Each structure stands twice: as structure tokens, then as C-alpha cells.
Amino acid sequence: MATRKIAVIVGSLRKESFSRKVAKTMMLLAPSQLxxxxxxxxxxxLYNQDDDDNPPPVYTEFRSTIKKYDGVLWVTPEYNRSVPGVLKNAIDVGSRPYGQSAWSGKPCGVVSVSPGAIAAFGANHHLRQSLVFLNMPAMQQPEAYVGNVGNQFDGDTLNNESTKKFLQGFVDAFATWVERHAD
Structure with missing residues (x-):
């Protein structure tokens, strides 16, 4: 398998974000080809369509960066049964101007994370709705909902072997998915 570059997008800005901890854990578990x-x-x-003719440099840099990657791993918490505003904003910035989406065609996977029992199911599926429009083939199985995450870490280290084994299986399947769908 070829080495594939994967952009990991974390939907939380919080310093001690569980989403970021899960993302970093998955990066450590990833097979060598990722x-x-x-x-x-x-x-x-915040995205503003009025800026499309003269985008802020940070928009242009972000879009150029995303275009360099072969795939995307989304790791997000749930805010009000949806994705956090910062994540939706990144999606919108990367998808514009119309017809020039940096996301188009990139295979992706979605992991949702929550200290609650339902593991951000709403955010996971709400994000998937956007991915369809963005023309991003999203891995269907295994689905990844990490619930009760608040008691699964000692600092930044995942201490739940069952969750670690699940994330290992997910990231291994994701590597196969990316290889199958990357250009």
C-alpha cells in the first residue's frame, strides 16, 4: 500500500478536548501507510460569501493545505445534536468558492466522541449529511461512536483497552478505505 497523507480535523477547540485526545490516540494506532x-x-x-472574490489569506492557506491530503479523518464532539460551529465553519471555508471545494473526492471517516452514553450520534450523522454534498466518500463501517469518554483517559493516555481495540480496528479499516478510494 502507498503512503497516504490524512488531514485530521478535530471539531473541538477546548484545551483538554476528548476529541483531540481520541484523534491523537488514533494517530498513534494508525498503520504505517497513513x-x-x-x-x-x-x-x-467565520465564512462570509462576500469574501469569495478577495478571500482572507488564512482561507487560501487552509484550502491549499487540505488539497495536499489524500483523505480526511473527522473527530468531533456533539453540540446541540449537531457539529460544533467551528467544524461547520471549516467545512464551509474549505468548500468555497463554489465549484472549487478542497474536500471533493477525498475519502473520509467520522468519529464522534462524548462523555455521554449516546456518543454524539447526532453529530456523527449530521456531519455525514454534509459529506454527501461535499462529494467525500465516507466510510460506512465500522461506525465510530465513543461514549463515556470522560473516564477513559489518564491525562492524554487512553486507559480503556476495549476502546483502544475498537479504535485500532477502525483506523485499520480506514486505511483500507482510503487506499480503495484515494486518487
């Missing part, structure tokens, strides 16, 4: 890097989204100003 070269994964977290792409920061917190510095993106």
Missing part, C-alpha cells in the same frame, strides 16, 4: 496530521481550524474567521 501519515496523519491534525489541521487546526480555530483560526478561521
Amino acid at each position: 501519515e496523519m496530521e491534525i489541521i487546526e481550524i480555530g483560526n478561521l474567521p
Whole structure:
């Protein structure tokens, strides 16, 4: 298998974000053919279509960065049964101007994370709705909902072997998915 560059997009800005901890864990578990890097989204100003003719440099840099990757791993918490605003903003910035989406055709996977029992199911599926429009083939199985995440870490280290085994299986399946769908 070829080495594939994967953009990891974390939907939480919180310093001790469980989503970021899960993303970093998955990066450590990833097979060697995946070269994964977290792409920061917190510095993106709110998308405004009026800026399409003269975009802020940070928009142009973000779009160019995303275009360099072979796939995307989304790791997100749930806010009000949806994705956080910062994540939706990154999606919108990367998808514009119309017809020039940086996301188009990139295979992706979705992991949702929550300290609650339903594991951000709503955010996971709401994000998938956007991915269809963005023309991003999203891995269907295994689905990844990490619930009760609040008690699964000692600092940044995942201490739940069952969750670690599940994430290993997910990232291994994701590597196969990316290889099958990457250009």
C-alpha cells in the first residue's frame, strides 16, 4: 500500500478536548501507510460569501493545505445534536468558492466522541449529511461512536483497552478505505 497523507480535523477547540485526545490516540494506532496530521481550524474567521472574490489569506492557506491530503479523518464532539460551529465553519471555508471545494473526492471517516452514553450520534450523522454534498466518500463501517469518554483517559493516555481495540480496528479499516478510494 502507498503512503497516504490524512488531514485530521478535530471539531473541538477546548484545551483538554476528548476529541483531540481520541484523534491523537488514533494517530498513534494508525498503520504505517497513513501519515496523519491534525489541521487546526480555530483560526478561521467565520465564512462570509462576500469574501469569495478577495478571500482572507488564512482561507487560501487552509484550502491549499487540505488539497495536499489524500483523505480526511473527522473527530468531533456533539453540540446541540449537531457539529460544533467551528467544524461547520471549516467545512464551509474549505468548500468555497463554489465549484472549487478542497474536500471533493477525498475519502473520509467520522468519529464522534462524548462523555455521554449516546456518543454524539447526532453529530456523527449530521456531519455525514454534509459529506454527501461535499462529494467525500465516507466510510460506512465500522461506525465510530465513543461514549463515556470522560473516564477513559489518564491525562492524554487512553486507559480503556476495549476502546483502544475498537479504535485500532477502525483506523485499520480506514486505511483500507482510503487506499480503495484515494486518487
